[in-house]
Amino acid sequence: MRNIDPDEIKKMVKDKYSEVAANPCGVFNFPVGKAFALKVGYPKEILDKLPDSLTESFTGANNPQPFVELKEGEVVLDLGCGAGLDLYFYAKAVGDKGRAYGLDISVDMVNKARENMVKAGIENVEIHSGESDKMPFNDNFFDVVASNGIYNLSPDKEAVKREVYRVLKPGGRTVFSEIVLNEPLSEEERKSHSDWFRCIGGALVEKDFLALMEKAGFKNIEVISKCRNARTGHRSAICANVRAYKPKF
Numbered sequence: 001m002r003n004i005d006p007d008e009i010k011k012m013v014k015d016k017y018s019e020v021a022a023n024p025c026g027v028f029n030f031p032v033g034k035a036f037a038l039k040v041g042y043p044k045e046i047l048d049k050l051p052d053s054l055t056e057s058f059t060g061a062n063n064p065q066p067f068v069e070l071k072e073g074e075v076v077l078d079l080g081c082g083a084g085l086d087l088y089f090y091a092k093a094v095g096d097k098g099r100a101y102g103l104d105i106s107v108d109m110v111n112k113a114r115e116n117m118v119k120a121g122i123e124n125v126e127i128h129s130g131e132s133d134k135m136p137f138n139d140n141f142f143d144v145v146a147s148n149g150i151y152n153l154s155p156d157k158e159a160v161k162r163e164v165y166r167v168l169k170p171g172g173r174t175v176f177s178e179i180v181l182n183e184p185l186s187e188e189e190r191k192s193h194s195d196w197f198r199c200i201g202g203a204l205v206e207k208d209f210l211a212l213m214e215k216a217g218f219k220n221i222e223v224i225s226k227c228r229n230a231r232t233g234h235r236s237a238i239c240a241n242v243r244a245y246k247p248k249f
Contacts, residue, residue, distance in 0.1 A: 018106045020032055020082075051119040060177065061149030062229060064086065064147075064241060065086070067243060072094060072097055074094045074098045075141070075144075078147070080153070081109070082109050086146065088122060094124065100125045103127075104130075110127055133154060133156050139167065140168070145172070149179065151202075161215075161216035165216045170248045171246065174245075206223070213244055219246075222242065223241070227241075
């Protein structure tokens with residue numbers, strides 16, 4: 001994968017997750033759907049009331065909801081929003097005085113997320129198609145940027161972190177779940193298309209991942225917790241739940 005053009009990697013990611021949007025019951029080498037969402041802690045009493053289309057294409061790394069701690073009236077971006085499951089919870093949390101934005105590289109996921117917000121009666125949302133390393137948003141726009149397994153699908157993680165930093169307001173925070181490594185992967189694993197889509201092939205060792213955040217300008221970087229789940233099948237992989245801030249000045 002290291003020798004493939006970054007634009008080609010983006011196209012493969014876009015195509016793969018468009019397939020998840022269109023055919024969520026297909027065979028994938030990573031967990032998809034409501035059963036996985038329940039296993040990582042999304043509340044059953046709420047998921048059972050949501051349209052099936054809102055949960056069937058869920059492909060996150062974990063459940064970031066307990067860590068985002070949104071306040072009413074905040075403006076939040078769900079980076080890599082997929083079919084909109086996290087976006088639904090964010091929109092509910094910020095309320096009518098706030099606004100939730102979604103961004104996804106797959107047009108099929110974006111269209112599905114828009115339909116899902118209508119089905120769920122969510123109006124304080126705006127969903128865009130675009131790339132995480134070239135976001136279509138102004139500087140200093142969001143109070144919060146949240147994500148759920150998006151960094152490892154990008155060929156240029158440093159660029160994504162710079163973009164997250166750029167679109168955050170001074171004093172704003174980013175909160176996310178992401179797969180990191182306890183030790184480096186072998187070169188063979190790095191080259192595997194299959195492992196890339198599992199968020200393993202593109203993963204970084206934890207200290208290197210956090211160092212890139214610091215390089216982008218983030219402060220008070222905190223690994224809130226770590227866990228293993230169906231997304232961390234590889235022996236070296238672990239899911240880290242992370243919070244960091246853009247300085248006020």
